[in-house]
Amino acid sequence: MDFLSIGGIILAFASVLLTMVIDGGNLGALVQDSAALIVFGGTIGAVLLQTPLSAFLRGVKMGLWVFLPPKDDRAEQLKNVTDWLRIARHQFVLALDPVADQQTDPFIRQGLRMIVDGIEAPQIRTMLEAIISTRAHEEMHGAEMYEAMGGYAPTVGILGAVMGLITVMSHLDDPSKLGSGIATAFVATVYGVAFANLICLPIASKLKFHVRRRIRRLELIAEGMVGIAILESPLQLEMKLRGYLDGNAMEAPERDGGREAGDVSPAPAT
Secondary structure, eight states: OOHHHHHHHHHHHHHHHHHHHHTTOOGGGGOOHHHHIIIIIHHHHHHHHHSOHHHHHHHHHHGGGGTSOOOOOHHHHHHHHHHHHHHHHHHOGGGGHHHHHTOOOHHHHHHHHHHHTTOOHHHHHHHHHHHHHHHHHHHHHHHHHHHHHHHHHHHHHHHHHHHHHHHHHTTTTOGGGHHHHHHHHHHHHHHHHHIIIIIIHHHHHHHHHHHHHHHHHHHHHHHHHHHHHTTOOHHHHHHHHGGGSOGGGOOOOOEETTEETTOOSOOOOO
16 A cells, blocks of 8 residues: 555645645535536546546556556566576576466566567567557556546646636626635636646656566566576676666675575586
8 A cells, every 4th residue: 555645635626725724715605516526527528538448447556556556576687586486506407397387477488488489589579668668658648537637637637717707708697606606617727737746646656667677677677587598697696687677676786705695506517
């Protein structure tokens, strides 16, 4: 659970509402069905018009990442890759066949399968990078959907305000209705600006962060698969893959007498 996201939403809306109360405003004036209908309905309609259904549904599912972010297991995958490399160096790559069968991640399973099948390292890199590029393109579409909503919402809010003022102008013969009518009209603008800047745009930015981190994870795994395919030194590969980690994880791997821990026998002759 991302409590920072929850706290951010609460703080943002509480600041706006408390400011209105402090200034002597009436919170009930912000509750307008017609304004909510045009802002939220118009914004979602515009996004549906520009977004394919598959991308829209993917974006809706990705929205949960704001509160339930995907697990960041890059450090765990680094350890797995170096362990698999040691198996390949000690028992050769065919020993990775049962390891591939145990993997639940299709990307990892496919990479190990290519190694077991004897595909050359450059081809493995090319194919895995193609998968990564497609995955990044699809997931970025989900984040960009919220960015688009953040762009449409304020404009739709202004449209709602103008429509409200048109209605007010049609009742100029009744001055008692002018004040409340104008207030109602501008609520649509408030909805549009708040929806864009307090919800949609922050969500888009956070989703892009998670997408970039997921892509780094795939790049780490892909680089690891190439290292396994060429039977690279486990120490060298581990140090290289640590560049895909963040912060404290980028510490030097343990070594034992000049040889990496766990690598107790030389690679088989090929």
